[in-house]
Amino acid sequence: MSQRSFVSPGRFAEGLDHWTARPGWSCVVGYDGDQPVGYAYGAPLPQGSRWWGGLLTDVPADVPADVTAETGTRTYALSELMVREPWRKTGVARQLHSALLATRREERATLLVDQTHPKGHALYRSWGWTTLGDLRPRLADAPLFHAMLLGLPVAL
Template sequence: MTAIAIRHYDHQQAALLRPLLLDVYAEVYQQAAQSDPFAAVDRFAEGLDAWSRRPGWTCVVGYEGDQAVGYAYGAPLPPAAPWWGGLLTAVPADVVQETGARTYALSELMVRTPWRGTGTSRRLHDALLAPRTEQRATLLVDQDHPKVHLLYQSWGWTTVGDLRPRIPSAPLFHAMLLDLPQQP
């Protein structure tokens, strides 16, 4: 494998990126989508369309040559964000209070199989979050994937509690937070 080049995108390129993001998703979740309605490509496409319309949506895609190897994307949470609506763990109210500039939600991070275990996911993660000006980031990890949860913990993320999004067939997630370095 050669070096991975990471390219940055924003909402203005979302429509052009959509087919690529859906293709990678369909490959990565091919097996899960056969039995889990939450992993269906159509359900993911709806979520992608909603996320990519949000102000501040950003995406990074890793390429080996002209082949996409993975990507990550997210957007800042608006005030009264529904993100925390499915939280099942009692937390202080200030933890879930959003201003529109406080929290960046890392919605998706995926790497195609041949590039797993190569550090690509960490590079995509870091490239997505490095330019962010928010105080913190949040993400959700499916509780059926304890290795992924441990990986995020090793990168400095902490678990806030259990969360089930108000989306049909949604699994139970760990809601996690990461303090972001403040930009000068």
């Protein structure tokens, strides 16, 4: 299989089915009038999650050793954030991101950014995300990602 198959419509549909079946899954969809402009979704990582199993770099010395331990309520994984072309670079991505994470009760969020997309990585860094290390998911043809973390305010 080629790397392209990792981002195929079929793979997306499988991933969406996987994420929507998770307890705590949430999604936001943005509209401009009656036009959908983008969406963001994710779910909490379950206890003992395999999310961190593809971590290829050592955890930095200034990060707690248990950073990859999941309790089922510790970390929200932002799986997808997409904005349609006409609405890109208008602030919609930030609005979707903020709306999705605003009511989360987890202490932090994580996401993966494809390392061939440095602008996306820089954008998340500008929103306060920090890079934990390199990660390759244990999925066929998965690209190399930056694993990122963001502390979340406790929602009331």
